[in-house]
Amino acid sequence: MALVHHDPQDGIIITRIGQAEITVRPEPPASATGAPVILLRVDAPMLDTLAAAYLDPDEARRLAQALVRAAEAARPATPWRTPRPGPR
Numbered sequence: 001m002a003l004v005h006h007d008p009q010d011g012i013i014i015t016r017i018g019q020a021e022i023t024v025r026p027e028p029p030a031s032a033t034g035a036p037v038i039l040l041r042v043d044a045p046m047l048d049t050l051a052a053a054y055l056d057p058d059e060a061r062r063l064a065q066a067l068v069r070a071a072e073a074a075r076p077a078t079p080w081r082t083p084r085p086g087p088r
Contacts, residue, residue: 020044027054 005014
């Protein structure tokens with residue numbers, strides 16, 4: 001996955017997988033009383049598909065945690081695992 005743009009100060013990340021582009025960025029509230037949201041956008045021109053989701057901060061955190069768990073299950077970042085508590 002090629003990193004196209006990352007601005008930690010703005011919280012924006014744009015990456016590419018083949019011709020597909022994934023954008024994650026915070027969005028300001030839509031109205032004065034609205035809450036801020038996080039935009040998750042996937043643009044896959046080869047499949048002629050554009051998908052976007054607006055997540056509240058808690059949903060974005062849960063998605064990020066789920067992605068990390070899935071990545072760790074597929075390929076641990078380190079060969080050293082935290083031992084599971086066994087019977088005592």
